[in-house]
Amino acid sequence: MEQEQLGFRALADVTRRDILRLLAEKDMTIAEVAENFDMTRAAVKKHLTILQEGDLISVHVSGRSRVNALNPIGLKQMFDWFSYFDAFWEDRLSTLKSEIEKDLQ
Amino acid sequence: MEQEQLGFRALADVTRRDILRLLAEKDMTIAEVAENFDMTRAAVKKHLTILQEGDLISVHVSGRSRVNALNPIGLKQMFDWFSYFDAFWEDRLSTLKSEIEKDLQ
DNA sequence: TAATTATGAAACCATTTAGTATCACGTCAA
DNA sequence: TTGACGTGATACTAAATGGTTTCATAATTA
16 A cells, blocks of 8 residues: 555555554553553554554564654654645735634724 | 544645636636546546535635635644644754754764 | 563455445536 | 436445454563
């Protein structure tokens, strides 16, 4: 699957977005991440795999542990997707703003 | 469903992201949007409904036509979701940058 | 070395998703 | 006012998704 699609797929689930916010605080093993959710470790592991496929987290093996960390580069690339619309919304938002101001006169 | 989830769900499909890019150029009826894809008008209509539920487009009925337009506010809100990670990636990316520079010395 | 711990992986299930085909409905033009 | 046109809506299907349970494997530690 294409990288852009893998990224958006990874973000499409609320549990995975919550995992990203957790990992923004500190790196965690699978077990540590799983403590924060009301589901099995196996389910959390699947989410972590999808996040990794989306390049939003990186994993580094240490002994029998797998430490999951947020990947700033992948996350930034998702952010950058929206910049395609930058010109569009700046234009429209300022138009909206001036229309509202005109209405208030 | 929660608004954040509706937005991310809407973005999780490549056809819908393509529709957004089309609508960034100009507003279109369902039939006009459908001309750009190799699928039935009914399928495109479903995608437009999901985009509308995600607040990423707005629809304005004109006679027997439905004109779909990009919603800059909804799109901006999705963009803003990522700002939660702003501090994180700016910090990490600059760390990465300085590590790479150190390696090159 | 044996028990424990952290994880990987496969099989299975219910629900959602993305598409199809089909038909009904409101609007516009001749 | 009768078609034709643009759309809405429903029923259906195959595949993907998000969860479970269960078992295997590799690394620690007593």
